[in-house]
Amino acid sequence: MQHATSLALPAPSRTLCLSGLRRWAGLLAGAAALAAAPLASHAAYPEKAVQVIISFPPAGATDVLARAVGAALSKELGQPIVVENRPGAGGAIGLAAAAKAPADGYTMYLAAITNQAIAASVYAKQPASLIEDFEPVGGVGAVPHALVVPAGLPVKDLAGLVEYLKQAPGKHNFASQGTGTLSHLESELFLLKTGTQALHIPYKGSSQALPELVNGSAAMMFDSIPGSMPLVQGGKLRYLAVASSRRVSLLPDVPTVAESGVPGFEADNWFGFSAPKGTPQAAIDIFSAALQKVLAQPELQQQLGKQGAELRYLPPAELDALIRQEHETWAGVVKSANVQVQ
Structure with missing residues (x-):
């Protein structure tokens, strides 16, 4: 019996050793899984819907752009793109909301x-900065404005408008979408570069300004192409030039302001995606790559081209340079024109 017992003792010992090895293997596997978890989460981005905040109400140029590009991005990324309109305070409400959002890749700001x-120059106190509080993700392109005049105004081109304004300095008006808007500052830049004078009459958006322009309450206005197109097609308004640095494909026969004799005039009305500061680089890279793909789609280009949009992808570094340049350029215009918000 003693011999049998001595022979039986090694078996439990071997069992314990095997059990211990299994436990160590389990611990090592768990550690490896934890180490790989961040890589797996990055590789799977996005795992849920991505929110895109904009600073303007529905149906405007920003909203149209956000929803069309967002729908294409949703197909490319395999997750919903939810557009949230946060208008008000010259864009500051939407900007602040996006800046304060979690920097996890699931909130983008168009x-x-x-x-x-x-x-940034017109309003002294801004709750956030597009330069300091965001990471550039990718440029989308531009939705240029055009210079329109009443059809009954006795001018046929931009040179004629300049001469018309110079014949009666300060006696004519120009309309805008509101004080401190691009529509306003484009006109101020135009007056500065042509040495002309006109009185600013701000309205609450194009829907109020354009009918007054048709009635002759103002001699000119810079407005979005989608907004003014129906009145131009109806013979109520006339395009003289586009504000962009190059001609718009929708209006190939309409020259730029610079081509029409005002060198240095350029207002492209750029758009681009940014993410809250601290957003993981992996999420930015994936979103940016998807954006580059969808902006190259002919169907999307055609769809938004009918709205006057000129799609053009810019990588993050180029977008960052553009944002800084636009801030510098328009700060100079605001200062020169002495624009003040009441």
């Missing part, structure tokens, strides 16, 4: 860059 650059 900035109307040129408008935001103007607001």
Whole structure:
């Protein structure tokens, strides 16, 4: 019996050793899983809906752009893109909401860059900065404005308008979408560069300004192409030039302001995606790559081209440079024109 017992003792010992090895293997596997977890989460981005905040109400140029590009991005990324309109305070409400959102890759801000650059100089106190509080993700392109005049105004081109204004300095008006908007500052820049004078009459958006322009209450206005197009097609208004640095594909026969004899005039009305400061670089890279793909889609280009949009992808570094340049450019215009918000 003693011999049998001595032979039986090694078996439990071997069992304990195997059990211990299994426990160590389990611990090592768990550690490896934890170490790989961040990589897995990055690789799976996005795992849920991505919110896109904009600073303007529905149906405007920013909203149309956000929803069309967002729908294409949703297909590319495999997750919903939810557009949230946060208008007010010259764009500051939406900007602040996006800046304060969690920096986890699931909130993006589609900035109307040129408008935001103007607001940064016009409004003394801003709750957030597009330069300091965000990471650039990718440029989307531009939705240019055009210079329109009443059809009954006795001018046929931009040179004629300049001469018309110079014949009666300060006796004519120009309309805008509101004080401190791009529509306002484009006109101020135009007056500065042409040495002409006109009185500013601000309205609450294009829907109020355009009918007054048709009635002759103002001699000119810079407005979005989608907003003014129906009245131009109806023979009520006339395009003289586009504000962008190059001609718009929707209006190939309409020259730029610079081409029409005002060198240095350029207002492209840029748009681009930014993310709250601290957003993981992996999320920015994935979103930016998807954006580049969808902006190259002919169907999306055609769809938004009918709205006057000129789609053009800009990588993060180029977008960052553009944002800084736009802030510098429009700060100079605001200062020169002595624009003040009442």
